Amino acid sequence: MGSEAIANLLGQWSRRLLPLAIRWFLWALELSLIGVVAEMVMVLPMAVYFHRATMFAVPTNMLSVPLVAILAPTAVVTFCASLVSPWFALLPGAMTALLLHGVRGVIGRVSALHAADLRVPAPAWWIAILAVVAWAFCCWAVRRSRNWAWAAVVTLPLVALIVLWPEHSIVSPGMMEVTAIDVGQGDSIFIVAPDGATMLIDAGGPVGGVTEAAEATNRFDVGEEVVSPYLWSRRFRRLDVLALSHAHSDHMGGMPAILRNFRPRELWVSIDPNSDAYRSLLDEAKDLGVTVRHFYAGTQLAWGGTQITMLAPEAGYANPREPINNDSLVMRMQYGNASVLLEGDAEAPSEREMLAHQRIAPVTLLKVGHHGSRTSTTQEFLDAAAPKDAVVSVGKGNTFGHPRYEVIERISEARTKLYRTDEFGLTTFLLGRDGKIRELVDASNP
16 A cells, blocks of 8 residues: 555656665664674673774664675676776776775774774673673574563673673772883883772883884884783773873873773873874873873872872973973872872982972882983982882883892882882782881782
8 A cells, every 4th residue: 555655646666665665674674683683792702802892883884784795796896807907997996996985984984983982891700601601592592482582682782781881990998009010111100099099100102212114013002902901900991090200102102092992081291392292192182082281399189088299390390392301290199198209200300309399208109210220219319208118110121221220229228128010010009098008019920
């Protein structure tokens, strides 16, 4: 009847319009159903192996799969025609190129959406086992009967939801945690405040400036391959603060990946040096909606149950040239009787400024400046800080000779326990309000 009504209205040529529309609708429905089922099954391996939740994979596939279905035969025709003559391959080649651009355009536009590719921690082992058991049940239920198939329809999305459901992060409530992540010859310090607020200071990266040629040959991203997996292993999905001590590549190189993966609420920096990589970082933060805050010596703020005091650089300090170590943002965090001094790569001139303004007082833990270089951690600075423990982030067998023997000796004579990431690997310090400190060393490090 519907076809007759359309034919009377539009003419006999439209008699097949309704059946064709129904057929196309059912085809699209079948395609979307297959896509939904495939994506629900892929939720677990995507989360475990790639730390990804592809939110728009189904509509993307619905748009790109039909194009690929046409692209494959046209590519074969293009190849066969090119064997005869390039002129014969001109028309099918143009069609193949057009289809390729279409597929790439669809995927590119969807990928550009911030919500299209969410980074997630891998689920706990028992959730993974539960998901596999649920899949087996769904396969059995579909083959059993139609009534049981409805149970599979309900179970499959529930499994996907459980896999992606946020789990509680692994923290030590009531403690201030300071973790030196082993990023080789670079810095990355992870802070968890007593109330659970999170801050990552630096994210490692390649040593020295990175040229375009070096980038082409070295694709290893410390932020993506080292720092992010550690944070995901602790079930963290977002950061409250991402702080940059200064714009050298061994501190900043991994930060773009951290920005994309953990979408911090704030990015803390100090001065703005003349650096294209630094400007790109600020642009990416702006694009992601991250609030950028500049800090200088003398600023105090409450954060996560701690009191933070910025010790350097001075408010009038500026560096219009390329980044240098004395650009470093130095901060002290106080929690009850416990405190940590985070020095970045600050060298002797910056340390003298901090001492001159009487900003240095005894602390529980010191993050040694500039990887233990002789240019930092002067005797006067160490005497004023008088740390119980010290940690230095340094690469094994580095060509700089860090940490320097004289610095190690100076720390030893101060009766301060020194922890090195090249020897101990990832090292965590738990500081209690009473000023006591507990060290947790990565037992897997050789």
